[in-house]
Amino acid sequence: MKATKTIISTLREAPNDAVIASHQLMMRSGLIRKLGNGLYAYMPFGFRSLMKVEKIIREELDNAGLLEIKPTVIVPGDLWKESGRWDKMAGEMLTAQNRQGQDMVVSPTAEEAFTAIVRDGLSSYKQLPFTLYQINTKYRDEIRPRYGVMRGREFTMMDAYSFDKDQADLDASYDNVAAAYRRIFKRMGLTTISVKADTGSMGGSGSEEFMVESEVGDDTLLLCPDCDYAANVEKAACKTEVPLDSNGQPQKKTDAAIEEVATPNVFSIEDMEKFFGEKPTTFLKALVYKVYNCAVDLSGTEFYKNAQTVTEGGQTYIPETFFCVLIRGDLDVNETKLAAELKASGAELASDEDVLKYSGAPHGFVGPVGIKIPVIADKSTVDMHDCIAGAGKAGFHIKHVEPGRDFTPFMTLDVRTCKEGDACPECGGKFYMKKGNELGHIFKLGTKYTKSMNVTYLGESGKPVTPLMGCYGIGVDRTLASIIEGHHDDKGIIWPMTVAPYQLAVIPVQYKDKMKEVADKIYEDLKADGIEVILDDRNERPGVKFTDSELIGYPIRIVVGDKNLPNVEMKLRQDAEATLVPADEVAKKAADIVREELKKLNA
Amino acid sequence: MKATKTIISTLREAPNDAVIASHQLMMRSGLIRKLGNGLYAYMPFGFRSLMKVEKIIREELDNAGLLEIKPTVIVPGDLWKESGRWDKMAGEMLTAQNRQGQDMVVSPTAEEAFTAIVRDGLSSYKQLPFTLYQINTKYRDEIRPRYGVMRGREFTMMDAYSFDKDQADLDASYDNVAAAYRRIFKRMGLTTISVKADTGSMGGSGSEEFMVESEVGDDTLLLCPDCDYAANVEKAACKTEVPLDSNGQPQKKTDAAIEEVATPNVFSIEDMEKFFGEKPTTFLKALVYKVYNCAVDLSGTEFYKNAQTVTEGGQTYIPETFFCVLIRGDLDVNETKLAAELKASGAELASDEDVLKYSGAPHGFVGPVGIKIPVIADKSTVDMHDCIAGAGKAGFHIKHVEPGRDFTPFMTLDVRTCKEGDACPECGGKFYMKKGNELGHIFKLGTKYTKSMNVTYLGESGKPVTPLMGCYGIGVDRTLASIIEGHHDDKGIIWPMTVAPYQLAVIPVQYKDKMKEVADKIYEDLKADGIEVILDDRNERPGVKFTDSELIGYPIRIVVGDKNLPNVEMKLRQDAEATLVPADEVAKKAADIVREELKKLNA
CATH class of the missing domain: 3.40.50.800 (Anticodon-binding domain)
Structure with a gap:
């Protein structure tokens, strides 16, 4: 191609809103032009590189036996109502009403569309397994789009969906895609870190993110130096240490009865440390959380005898519940892990009003003893003894609290926020931290969508069976931007040969x-x-x-x-x-x- | 590919809503599945053929020197407000508000986006000419989507836009694309008819449609057997015959004064024929039309002295005007041609109330003499003499009407509906008719968008110049469906080798x-x-x-x-x-x- 026959339109300066290298270089080299907030047009050179990224993805997925299809970008809102995500994704989805007044969705992801397409033709176990994919336009109404195509509103995504007979097949489909991902990123000159991730509003269990290290990464990763464990901080687990007393010794059971202490000015962990002269590892931090759409079975609890439940898409949940979450005084609760463990769509600290209403005490004095809402104990509290906690009434704390004797947790879960220096759950190595950007994601969805959207096939036994699903995504634009993040100097881009325009x-x-x-x-x-x-x-x-x-x-x-x-x-x-x-x-x-x-x- | 590793899912019967062969066969052979009204997903086999169609288009356009880019599918509504099409395209466009309350458009076409992209980088005449294109998703909120992917709501379109310094360059760009189109369709085994077309709401002058003959075609074409003239009936012109009197002789001037005749029960042309015993060729049919957004200069007319005008995107128009359209009694007015000639966005017969208000008479008695609104005379009336017309008051007609003597048309235009048997404007051959489907369209837009959206470059003289634009489209899905329409038998599809899955x-x-x-x-x-x-x-x-x-x-x-x-x-x-x-x-x-x-x- 002769330069005069194409468009070479470089800029000396990047626009002010370009703060990361890839955004600056893509704008300066004329790969993209801005069409609106979070909306970028690929110019001839940018388009060529984008197509090369797509081609590599396509080749590897085709080689791995995946089948490409093309659903529409605009899909009926009814599909999202069927799956139960219409409300959950509100805001993030761009929706429109057509002339007939029907709700339409500009696809932010396509579980619903693929499930509907498969439902339409699946009849027998003989047709399974298969994995379908598309490379197509997606739109998410990001509140604050930034970093150019790294986090735009409209973007191209490769999204794949596997349909499997059983867990073993799902595991195989998942591993097959994971292997293809590794080849895909390698071919583009990208080194990815594979990390365990939170499944968020997508539901399901078993997921992995393919991250590239990046100073401007949206995600924080915890990595083990001694083994290949790596996890997003949103999901990371770590070994639970033996809780120590203020002398550094394992905490010992006490026979002393609970003792109430007037603590009118003690609100925070720091206040407690000062007042009691003890280390935070001996405190039971109790927090009241409001939890949305919790699908954990609470029928055994006194408190929820009269709770209203909603059954939607085959799943029963309580739209709003309150829990007392207990954790060791030196640790923090990870709300994402909490929500995931409770099969909920979200969790947040309750309002002052709700704290008082459900715990009987204002924030700072909440305690596990005698509380009416279910207590969720973090694993860090398991071997704690002779603890100090809020008394459950304003201005008082209690000493000599013995978990098991003075209160019984409804459930014990892993809800702590892990951090640098914590012990790797696999080998005990001490975590270090990196910032990263997610390029790809793979999930085992299970029957979340096939159940809610009523997909069945006739099994070998002749009875209807619900297939399992996996879903898999790669952000195409973000991958391209990440290549540039990883391959440039102060003069410009240094393209890997496979993706150079x-x-x-x-x-x-x-x-x-x-x-x-x-x-x-x-x-x-x-x-x-x-x-x-x-x-x-x-x-x-x-x-x-x-x-x-x-x-x-x-x-x-x-x-x-x-x-x-x-x-x-x-x-x-x-x-x-x-x-x-x-x-x-x-x-x-x-x-x-x-x-x-x-x-x-x-x- | 082994059949068991892909999805072969054929149907014995086509669904009830599939009434044309391509729709039936695409559903039955499993090329597509329905996702919603006017929304179809391409399954693996359908996707492969679709990609082959795209590839042929891409190869030929790249060979012709066009440059592929990728704007977004969702674009800011502001661009459409700038160009003045926000209101004009309302209804047909799917629009949504984002979280910030900004209007967004799911692109039904992309003149605005391409114009904005080019505006962003164009500075010098040295950069011109160039033609950019995309193959991308479009959405039109069809009221009645039908025929499968032939007229769906979401579809893939190749749309190209040329930017040129002058008319000669635009003509060359246009011819270049036209030649590429011919190669594209030929490679797919399609025989296209190239016809002159109406430019509709796209504006501009000079346009051609690439049609395939089809019994279920949406368009009616008039073709000349003796030369290569072919035109959509919406735009077709024909030779004006010498108007004959009831004896088959050319009409002769009369000196007789106008004579009013009471005709209380004469409403239609048939009634007139019976009542007066004359042929319809001697009648002056007068109709009142309501015309939207008329940009023809009406400043000379008495009636419009006080009319409100709107100036938008550099163009001045009157939102609503009324005209008396005069045509020979045996002919019909073509509203599309009328609107095009009046540089208007549309024309329709006025309501009974408006007819009375603007002509002084009810429908059936409207006449050109003494009427207060401007008279648009069709060319067919030019040599008419001694005519019969409505009197402009209820229950009366007038005889011995002499155009020129008794009334003066404001403009004489070609607004007649041509039909089979009419004379070819090029050679006089007698038109025959075909039904067709439009696969491709090419337009010379001129400065319609570059002017309204303020695109200029520095010309050789150092002064800012507005570039000319052409726009060119191919409906990708419709092309695929047309291949099947043209290549099948009662057993199924007969793929041309180039596009077989x-x-x-x-x-x-x-x-x-x-x-x-x-x-x-x-x-x-x-x-x-x-x-x-x-x-x-x-x-x-x-x-x-x-x-x-x-x-x-x-x-x-x-x-x-x-x-x-x-x-x-x-x-x-x-x-x-x-x-x-x-x-x-x-x-x-x-x-x-x-x-x-x-x-x-x-x-």
Whole structure:
């Protein structure tokens, strides 16, 4: 392609709203242009790289036996009402009413559409398993879109959905996609960290995120230096330490009865430490949480005898419940883990009013003894003894509290926020932290959607069976941006060969006379050899052409200048120095480098 | 691909709402599944053919020098307000408000987005000309979606936009795309008719539609048997005949003064014929039209001295105007042509109330003499003399009306509906009629969008210049459906080789023993030779496999049966008879046919 026949439109300065390298470089090199808040158009060069990312994804998924289909981007809201996500996804989904007054959804994800499509044709166990995918437009109404295409409102997503007979098949489908992901990211020159993740509003169990390390990452990861454990802080588990008393010894059971202490000015853990002269590891921190759409069976509890339940899509839940969450005084509750453990859509600290109403005490004096709402004990409290806790009435704490004797938790769960230095649950290694960006995600959904949307097939026994589902996603734009985050210097992008918009640029210092003749010949030879090459035939100063070539990041550059002829300069983008190569040999030499580099990445 | 590894899900019966062959066959062969009203998901086989259609479009446009980009599907409503189409496209556009309360549009077309993208980077005449395109999702909120993907709500469209310095460049860009279109459709086995078309709400001048003949076509075409003139009836022009009197002689001027005749029961042309004993060619039919957003300059007319005008996007128009349209009694007014000639967004017969208010007479008695609203005379009235017309008051007609003497038209325009038998405007040949479906459309837009959206570049003179635009579209889904409309029999689809989901099917009568061994070998040989082949390894009765293969329409079928071994049957889908070929020769033979057929279509 000749430069004058395409659009090369570079900028010296990135716009003010571009604060991360990939956003700045994509704007400056003209890969994208802004169409609106969180909306970017890919220009010819950006489009080429985006298509290469898509092609790699497609090739690996096809090779792995996945089947590509194309549902619509706009789907009937009724499907989302059927699955029970219409309300849950409100706000994040862009919805519209059509002329008939029917609700329509601009797909933010496509579990519903794929489930409906499969429901339409599935009859027998003989048809299973299969995994369908699409690479298609998605839209999420991000409140604060940022970082260019890294977190835009409209984006391209590869989303796949497996349909399986049983857990073993689901596990195999999941592993199959995971293996394809590893090949996909490797081919693009990306090193990913595979981490356990929270399943969030997607539901289901078993999920993994494919993250790339990034200083501007949205996610915080905890990694073990001694084994391959890695987890999003939202989901990370860690070993529970033996709780120590203020002398650093394991806590010992007490026979002393509970003792009430007037603590009118003691509100926080720090206040308690000061007042009692004890370490926070001896305190039972009690917090009242409001939990939304909790699907854990609470029928055994006194408090919930009269609770209203909602049954939707085959699942019974209580729209709003309150729990007293108990955790060791030096630790914090992870609301995401709490919600996940309670099979809930969300959890948040109760309002002052609700705290008083449900615990009998204001915040700071809540305690587990005699409380009417169910107590959820974090695992960190399991071996605690002789503790100090809120008394359950304003202005008082209690001492010598013995879990098991003085109160019985309704459930003991892992709801603590793990942090740097905590012990790896696999091997005990001490966690370190990284920031990361999620590129891909894989989930075992189970029957969440197939049940709520009534998908069944005739099993071998002749009886209807509900298939299991897995779902798998890769953010295509974000992957492209992450490649640039990981491959650039202060001059511009350094494209991996597999995803460069063009593999090579031929730059005549001036496009005339002998230089034109030589450049044209090299260009034609490379084209004939199947190399994707730009001939910079623009009537621009050489400095502009060189700067542009570094900003745009062609992996190889060949400069044809009078003073070097009959040699030309060949330079790899990542190298500091150019080498002189005879003009009549350079095309073959460069083409070999392109092919070698492709082979290495695609291996 | 082995049949058991993909999804083959055929139906015996098409659903009730499928009334045309392509819709029926696409549903029955499992190419698509319905997701909602006017919303179809492409399944693996359908997706493959759709991608082949896209690939052919992409290759030809890239070869023609067009540049592919990717704007977003969802665009800010503000762009549509800027161009002045927000209101005009209301209803047809699906719109939504985001969380910030901003209007967003699901793109029904993308003039605004492309204009905004180009505005963002265009500075100098040196950058022009260029033509950008996308192949992307569109949505139109069709009131009555029908015919499957032929007229769905969501669809894939190739839309291209050229940006040019001057009319000569625009003409060249337009011709370049037109030539690419012809290659595109030819490669898919489609014969298109190129017709002049109405530009509708798109504005601009100069447009052509690429139609395929179809019994279920949405459009009516008038074609000349003697030259290559072809036009959509919405736009077709024809030669104006000399108006004849009731004796078949050219009408002659009269000196007789107007004579009023009481005609209390004469309302229609038929009534007039009976009452006056004259032919309708001697009647001046006068109709009152309500015209929307008329941009024709009416400042000279008495009636519009006080009319309110709106200026938007650089264009001044009157939101609602009324005209008296005059046409020869045997002809009908074409409202689309009328609106186009008046640079209006639409025209419709005025209500009874408005007819009376603006003409002074009820419908049936309207006449051109003394009327207060401007008279638009169709060209058919130009040489009319001694005519009969409505008197402009209830219950009366007038005789001896002389155009020019008794009234003066404000404008004389071509607003008549042409029909079969009318004379070709180019050569006088007599029109015949065809039904057609529009696959592609090309327009010369001029400065409609660049002006309203303030796009300029620095011209050679150093002064800002507004570029000209052309726009070009191909309906991708509709093209696929049209291929099936044109290539099927009562058993199923007969795919052209270039767009078949798979080029060949190998069908072992039973997938076991020797038949399995031979079929596997042929399958592997064909795959190794680059042929897209399905091996029907399903445990189904042979009849089911044969019926499916004809329904799905693989261009070539190889049947491996015990009784013919060591020969196998090879049959082209379009042929009635199979031939016996030695099993060890069939792969090469079939591959040669595939390649030959591809070569022929792609030539």
